Amino acid sequence: MSAQRRPRVIETVREMREAVAAERAAGRTVALTPTLGALHEGHLAHVRRAAEIADTRVVSIFLNPTQFTQPADLERYPRTLDADVDLLAGEGVDLVFAPSVDEMYPTGPTATTVSAGAVGSTFEGRLRPGHFDAVLTVVAKLLGIVTPDVVTFGQKDAQQLFVVKRMVGDLNIATRVETIPTVREPDGLALSSRNRFLSASERTAARTLSAALEAAVSAGERGIDAALAAAQGALMGEELVDLDYFAIVHPATFRPVDDDYRGPAIAIVAATLGSTRLIDNEPLRIG
Numbered sequence: 001m002s003a004q005r006r007p008r009v010i011e012t013v014r015e016m017r018e019a020v021a022a023e024r025a026a027g028r029t030v031a032l033t034p035t036l037g038a039l040h041e042g043h044l045a046h047v048r049r050a051a052e053i054a055d056t057r058v059v060s061i062f063l064n065p066t067q068f069t070q071p072a073d074l075e076r077y078p079r080t081l082d083a084d085v086d087l088l089a090g091e092g093v094d095l096v097f098a099p100s101v102d103e104m105y106p107t108g109p110t111a112t113t114v115s116a117g118a119v120g121s122t123f124e125g126r127l128r129p130g131h132f133d134a135v136l137t138v139v140a141k142l143l144g145i146v147t148p149d150v151v152t153f154g155q156k157d158a159q160q161l162f163v164v165k166r167m168v169g170d171l172n173i174a175t176r177v178e179t180i181p182t183v184r185e186p187d188g189l190a191l192s193s194r195n196r197f198l199s200a201s202e203r204t205a206a207r208t209l210s211a212a213l214e215a216a217v218s219a220g221e222r223g224i225d226a227a228l229a230a231a232q233g234a235l236m237g238e239e240l241v242d243l244d245y246f247a248i249v250h251p252a253t254f255r256p257v258d259d260d261y262r263g264p265a266i267a268i269v270a271a272t273l274g275s276t277r278l279i280d281n282e283p284l285r286i287g
């Protein structure tokens with residue numbers, strides 16, 4: 001790691017606002033990368049891209065409790081703040097916003113929340129009821145605090161990206177959403193902080209998720225049935241993968257496309273391996 005200056009770690013909303021005001025007063029634009037912490041190369045792709053499109057980079061590290069619908073999922077979520085700040089120092093990131101839960105929710109979960117609408121109860125939202133409302137609410141708070149010119153979100157969390165982009169448009173929030181492509185392991189597995197919970201055999205089996213997406217992408221030109229059949233073929237026989245869903249959705253609605261659909265789409269997949277739930281997706285063209 002290069003010997004960069006460590007980022008300034010800010011824990012309060014007031015200091016964060018003052019730091020951003022100072023950047024603006026100096027004529028600098030600001031990029032925000034929101035995270036839950038436990039940073040990996042996927043997150044670093046965000047801050048590297050942010051360096052190309054803004055002057056000052058802020059990374060928020062806030063393990064937002066309200067978006068976890070399973071207490072055990074929150075409990076075991078890795079908390080690695082010191083290592084995270086070290087990684088960000090290596091990238092020359094300027095500011096880290098790492099508030100406590102009390103700082104973000106001084107009177108408990110907010111009475112006012114943002115609704116993700118009907119899409120919020122499909123796919124990830126069906127398995128994690130209220131998750132996307134909680135994500136949008138905390139993202140709205142982070143955008144209100146940091147007021148970034150640009151905010152980065154990963155394609156890996158495709159449904160989250162969809163609802164965030166729609167919120168920013170619907171609520172006229174003065175920021176631009178920059179999409180960061182999914183960073184993968186050499187065998188195709190999307191990097192995720194939850195990958196560390198996979199056993200060796202689960203880790204090997206996890207490869208079938210991206211393999212199914214690749215199969216769908218390759219078969220996509222032959223239509224929706226061919227794409228779904230190709231994905232099913234790739235997933236078949238892998239006993240360690242307990243499939244939650246595989247679907248092909250429209251990028252403008254995040255709803256499954258019709259059988260005769262032609263055009264851009266997103267193949268999405270979620271599965272549980274042992275005690276670990278993984279999601280992945282790949283944009284593709286049908287027809």
Ligand SMILES: Nc1ncnc2c1ncn2[C@@H]1O[C@H](COP(=O)(O)OP(=O)(O)OP(=O)(O)O)[C@@H](O)[C@H]1O
Binds near residue numbers: 154
């Ligand atoms: N492999 C990846 N490539 C690019 N961006 C990613 C990747 N993984 C996560 N991100 C993005 O980083 C941001 C923060 O995500 P988060 O902190 O939840 O990390 P995560 O690894 O997705 O964690 P988990 O999968 O356990 O929820 C989100 O915008 C997310 O889409």
Ligand SMILES: CC(C)(CO)[C@@H](O)C(=O)[O-]
Binds near residue numbers: 034036062067
């Ligand atoms: C956007 C986010 C930081 C909100 O807590 C989280 O959902 C994540 O890391 O993807």
Ligand code: BAL
Binds near residue numbers: 036067068157160
């Ligand atoms: N990366 C999405 C955040 C979550 O799983 O809660």
